[in-house]
Amino acid sequence: MIPAAFAYERAGSVEEAIALLGRDEDAKLLAGGHSLIPALRLRIARPSALVDIGRLDDLRYVRDDGDRIAIGALTHHDALVRDPVLAARCGLLAHAAELVGDPQVRHRGTIGGSLAHADPASDLGAVALALDAELVARGPEGERAIPVAEFFTGPFTSSLGPQEILTEIRVPAVERGVYLKYQRSARDWATVGVAAADVGGRVQVALASMGATPLRATAVEEALAGGASAADAAALAAEGTDPQTDVSASSEYRAHLARVLARRALEQL
């Protein structure tokens, strides 16, 4: 379908984008557009204006900062897949990026756009959560680092203020990480996704499509920390979750998948 009409501005810098967002409270940011434009075409999203930050090339990078990797928010999924630094230091994220959409989507979609969209089914959202990533945002009040645990606040809702822009995502260097995605078909969203990572000696597990936001499987983590086997810990994967019943799956099946995939992810870790 054709989107409802909107005004369009191209921002030459992050500061300019912040200012443009400030002028119109119904304006939205446009990065790769692969979350926003589908919503525009179905007229689910009806912003009055789009602020295009797609040309801010200085927000595309992957930088090895020692025990952390810093990733520019506008880095394309495809670049994450191919980046040698990421492959070496946080392969989990590179692997998950390869499961996002299809090649055409990965050529345009960005990690910042994906995370800011806050889809509870987001692969990168679950991985970021498992990694305890830090999301750097810049707004009219300056820059702040948001722990990912505070970032997703509801379905398609993040804690970003109306004029805030994600500029960088920081993830720990992680040697062991697994992301398993169950889909009805290869091009489908995650029916359920499970990310597991050894972050500084602690196994952390996060789930996609098991609630209103990506969720940490805290019951699993605590069981593991208490010495439980992978199988016993994974049996708790659905605790504290609230999976939907929709055309892709029932909530019972999602809970079952979470348990199975959690066990497999922990075994593969």
Add this chain to the structure above:
Amino acid sequence: MTSVAITVNGQLRDAEVEPRQLLVYFLRETLGLKGTNVGCDTSSCGACTVLMDGVSVKSCTVLAAQADGSAVTTIEALAEDGDLHVVQQAFHEHHALQCGYCTPGFVMATVSLLQENPNPSEGEIRQALEGNLCRCTGYHNIVRAVEAAARAGG
């Protein structure tokens, strides 16, 4: 309205576009390049696939305004001096098209794939083309065509 200057098939095109105009409609309706098709409205089917700055993108999920300053290649530009491109020729030889509606999208996606991975396995081909849907061929001959194009130096 917003101004764009997009290089399409090697030619610089200037235009005023409505911000909401999708790149695929800019190509089809403003420039009259009707080889690129619209097959869905959820960025699923890939019939609209073109190359933008050298890589495959779904032109239904790009605003014309976003393409300002970019170089876009459509199916119409593939054949050189009338001769079919290696990928087009392979699709022909392997009967990889029936109704033809998904074909330009598959061909452009294949061109992009072979640029990034000149020697893909069958599994890699099938993964790489999951963003393109076909209802007629059952995909079998498309995969064979891509393999043949790769062998021919696609």
Add this chain to the structure above:
Amino acid sequence: MSILGNRVLRKEDPRFLRGEATYVENLTLEGALTITFVRSLLAHARIVGVDTSAAEALPDVQVFTGADIDISTGPPPIPVLEQRMRRPVVATDVVRFVGDIVAVVVSLDRATGVDAAELVSVEYDPLPVAVTTVDAAKDEVLLYPEIGTNVAGRAGRTDHDPRLFDGCDVVVRDTLVSQRLAGCPLEVRSAAAQLGADGRITAWLSTQVPHRDHFGISMTLGLDPAQLRVIAPDVGGGFGAKSAFGAEEAIVVWLARHLGKPVRWTETRSESMIALPHGRGQRLELALGGKSDGTILAYRMDILQDAGAYPGVTAFLPNLTALLASGVYAIPRIEVDGVSVVTNTAPLTTIRGAGRPEAAQAIERMVDLFAAEIGMDPVEVRRKNFIAKEAFPYQTASGATYDSADYEAALELALRAVGYEELRAEQQRRRDEGSTRELGIGISSYTEITNPLGEEEYGEVEITADGGAIVHTGSFSHGQGHETTFAMIASERLGLPIEQITVVKGDTDDVPKGTGTFGSKSTQIGGMAARGAADEVVERAKVLVGDYLEASAADVVLDVGLGRFHVAGTPQPSLSWVELAERTAADGRLDELKAQHEFQAPPTFPFGVHIAVVDVDVETGKVDLERLVAVDDAGTLINPLIAEGQVHGGVFTGVAQALYEEFVYDDDGNPLTGSFVGYAFPSTADLPGWEVIEMETPTPANALGVKGIGESGTIGATPAVWNAVLDALAPYGVRHVDMPCNGENVWRALQEAKA
């Protein structure tokens, strides 16, 4: 050296490869207005009022309602069906499905049309809904209160013979659902129309049936058919979904006439998913009885067909299912009862297979259940009950007369190709190891009916001034390659290379009559019509050659290999087609080298065996299709390359039904799978390659020996995959899984079996 039987590359390919195809949306139509439909968001409601004022306040926007466009589509073409459930093209009093048209917006451009459509305000008084066939069959919520029932058609007999299963040691029963599917042609519907200065309307339609549309739209609009020209240009797939015009196309033509301006419409995919007619939608209660030695004695089917909100030909589908009830087996006693009911859902139609996939799904599942019950290998049970090769033509107990087949040979080919024994060994190995990845092997042996209506097709061949030929056909290829296949057929008769033969189709001004393309009939009637016309042109050429060579026409022969005419026994002097064309043109007699031929033949029955190999993850339930071996015998293969492509595409659809796709409505009749995101249309990454094996048992029905192959792949594949899933799950006590056999449905079946 005949060209027939060769893998000839398609003549039509270049324009599609180069992006120069002529789909309706690509048409340049100066000054055309855009049409946008306003559609109901409720499944069943009274329309209280339609407020178009806000929409019409937009510049150059007009809105039409049912009061303005007061026409209804015609009755279904089959007299035994309920004739009164007609569809007003724009709903006036009541909407009956989500997607029913309530208003029509005309604007200068598409974007304004969408903006305006949003502003049309419709006030509804919601009514109770009957969404499922089971509910609708109760006749509590009526879609047509004045008719008093939701029944739109019946098939078979309603009384049950209590002695049907006498003599059976075993009777197995199950209820199967052949779930609703969406056709999903990659090109959605598109239409354009223009009133010419001469008062004739030209309509460009994305259709499979230009002549049927021509007749039907003329009738619907009360037009003299001579005043309408229908042109079907390149069409991006149909699969049965475009085998009848809809309310939309009628409205487009009506507006062209009413406004006196060109108009055009292209639906969105989301619109197409909910409003382009769907397929399947059959619920079958089945019972199969036989002896412990594997002999099948009796079979009963109770069919409940979903006919959607506006029934049309759909209500007839159970009749086709009933006709094919026996499958490939010599079952002595068959009883079928079928009823079609309207529901508050989108209309359904004859999607690829049209009633025959359901028949194959039913009998093949029941044969496997029977085999399991008596502890016999499903291969052996099939062999024991096959109609013998010598028995053809064979009349089945459900009234079909099969022409020719060799089921045993097809089975042998398939078993060998798949490596049946090794697979059974691998299956056992995994079971012994307690693997959570179970192997399943599923067999389907099927037959089906092509050219089911025994139609007559039109063909014309004319020689051109430059000595080439044009074939005009009433068939309408929308991916099936007739521009190549029919050229090959004509080439073989005329002795002209296919490069010099052009196939023309789709324009009712150019081809006077035709039945279009559906039902896998085109090569066997359209190809034969072209062949007959070519033969007649050769006969006329002989008369002319006789004149020029001063011989009797009876003594003139055509050397097909050289493409030259001469007197029998005397190779020189001779005339080529070029020379003959030149001379006859010079003499003003070129138009004598033109002939028409109409060819009619009864239905034919292709058959085959498909074997599917699946890997089932019994923890998640996910099914991966590892292999699909397809032996499909559709008689003589004119172009094996194209025939194979038809099988590939057919198999894809069959597998998609078995494992992935279902069109779903919620309890209120809201479509939940109304886009390519919700609807699980599989991609390249979900499927293996297909192993297609050729087999040709010619039919006596026509001189070429051809049957139809377009739907065989679909019909054979679904039961093979379904049976494979059940085969994998047999050790777990599972005897039923709902299609699509996706992870959830398999998991549920496993849970139920444990309980």
